[in-house]
Amino acid sequence: MSPTTPVICDTVAAATYVKVTPATVRQWIRRGHIQRTGYDTAGRALVDLRDVRAYLTQRSTTAA
Numbered sequence: 223m224s225p226t227t228p229v230i231c232d233t234v235a236a237a238t239y240v241k242v243t244p245a246t247v248r249q250w251i252r253r254g255h256i257q258r259t260g261y262d263t264a265g266r267a268l269v270d271l272r273d274v275r276a277y278l279t280q281r282s283t284t285a286a
Contacts (some may be wrong), residue, residue, distance in 0.1 A: 229271040232262055236269050240278060250277060 231239075233247040240247075248267065250256045256273045 225272070228259075230259055230268050231271060232264075232266040232268055234266070236271060236274050239271060240274055247274070250274075255281075 233244045233251075237244040237247045247256075247269065251258050251267060251269065255277045256269055258267045259270055260268045262268055
């Protein structure tokens with residue numbers, strides 16, 4: 223995955239990628255930790271996996 227290429231996916235795919243529930247990803251969006259990039263044709267929120275990974279990295283470094 224290139225650091226400059228967006229990797230857009232729905233919250234279910236993002237949750238599977240980082241091993242959390244889709245509800246957790248939606249909560250991160252609501253709380254402003256990651257930004258929603260739009261919606262797919264089924265109405266699911268879309269996110270950039272780079273943002274999800276950046277949030278998790280930032281969260282793990284501040285918790286240590």
